[in-house]
Amino acid sequence: MLKVENLTGGYQHLNILKQVSFEVANGEVVGLIGLNGAGKSTTIKHILGLLQPKSGVITLNGQSLIDDPIHYRQQIAFVPETPILYPELTLKEHLELTIMAYQLDATIAWQKANALLKRFRLDQMLDWFPTHFSKGMQQKVMIVNAFMTEADLLIIDEPFTGLDPLAVHHLLELIADKKSENKSVLMTTHVLATAKAQADRFILLNHGEIRADGTVSELASEFGVSDENIDQIYLQMARENGDA
């Protein structure tokens, strides 16, 4: 399980997060939500170790990045918001690299990968350079790479943008599978209506602080909106901020 305690941090001279604390339990799917610039991606970068916290502690199953970087990282798989690929590697080679990097059992990993590739209709593209794919297909490559690992924590940044409706459906299924395997999933999103299908809980960030934390109905009642119009909470929050 992921534990973020009193995390303060951001970019060199720019503090974005202020005393953020939350947990993602095993078998739990948590949505990290908030307007642009609220600190969602910054939080993720801290968990991944791409940014160093000014203060606060992040642990995954009791281990921090500083204790044992390799083991810490083996427990995390990441789907970035914009696909990050190696221009000189084919799709198949990206998967091989993941197997190598995470030291997976090649036979089992390939079984998983092939099923995922088939589901996302990428199974005929193995020998191509993914950098030439469309954005949605590149996103699928990133999803396959992350979901074929045995990582305990999946971090998915803006999973639904750019994916076709069928792929969104498949992704939600995959998230449900991970949940049933007792893995944790942390995803950022703007599309609450889609995310609430799988997310157990949402953490609402506002200006680098946690504004609210709870299930869809808890958030809805806190902001005085109905469950069906959960997207209204953004408008409510903007009003609180004095922006709208």
Place this chain on the structure above:
Amino acid sequence: MHKFDDLWPTRRRRHLLKQGKYLQYVFNDHLMIALIFLAGALAYWYSQRLRLITTPVWWGPLVLLPILLLSLTTGRLATLLRPADQVFLLPAEHELRSYLNHTRIYSLLVPFIAILAIVGVLTPFALRATWINWWNWLLVLVALLRLKDVQLSIQLAERYDFEPSLKRQWEFIFWSFSTVGILVGVYGWGWLFALLTLVASIFAQVWLAHQLVSRHLLWQNAIAQESQRQSVINRFYNLFVDIPGISGKIKRRRWLDGVLKLIAGKNSMAYQYLYSRALIRRTDYGNIWLRFCIVSLLLIFVIRQPVILLLILLIFLFLTGYQLLPLYHHYDHHALTQIYPIDPHKQRHAFSKLLRQTLLVEWGLDSMALVISFQGQLWGWLIIVAALIVVVGFTQAYLPFRLQRKQKGN
């Protein structure tokens, strides 16, 4: 805000600044050393050959003809048009005429220098091996320069909406006239070639200018031709320095997959896997190696002086390794490499191994060429052994030292 007349000076300035910036890298590159040696070797060969010719020979003019024709192909019309022009300048097409005229005159610079250089190099040959005298040869040069000017006028007119068949006719007439004219010239009648060219060129240019008035620019065509021209130049610069948009070209090179398996091995570590693919598929790294290999193989057969050859080959092997050093940092800023659970200590090991293999292949190629070229003489073997010592020294002593220093620098 800006006057239309400023467009050309501004673009020319920016273009020249860019060329100047990139040419610095070209002339500072180690490859230049090799080219100077190669030019020296060729000049020596040329002067030796010239000594053998004392009286005019029948094939003299026939050697000159194709070279002089080729000299006319150097340099194309550089319009410096850019893709956005078809949106922003479309309403100002009429004003673009004076702009394009400027570009034509500017485009004369490079071919004039090239033609002068080619004719200059050919001069001793022409005066020895053919019956032409020096002032007729000078008139051939004048005629060639005139012809190049006409050719650029034709290229400019080709950017306009004339019938494609008409454009083909112009090309045909131009090259037929040039061929016949050069033949007349190299057989001694340079004055006739010059006179005919002068009359014909004035007529052609006046006629073309007159025709252009009622025609429209083919924007897409003109822009496509310009970007194609620039991409040729940029690809050349890219051999020496990273050009945005060009650099980091990636080729699949499926036929090298076997080699990849060989270097990376079956259960290779992540860094070995990544480095080997960057080296083989990215033109910016692979070409460094290829370039040094090809030039050194050439030099092995051209340079007959063993000590000089030894020095050059040793420098080349060292420089190949040296220029491949940036590959070590290629993945440093890639987010996946940072996120993946990869042991960073294996990075140095993987890189050393790959560089060792790369240099050994180059050494192997050089050795084979040396055995053939020296036909098993002692000098050949000496160079092979010395080259191996450099490879081993570089990968076992210099490289660990360099990487250690780089690590500290971080």
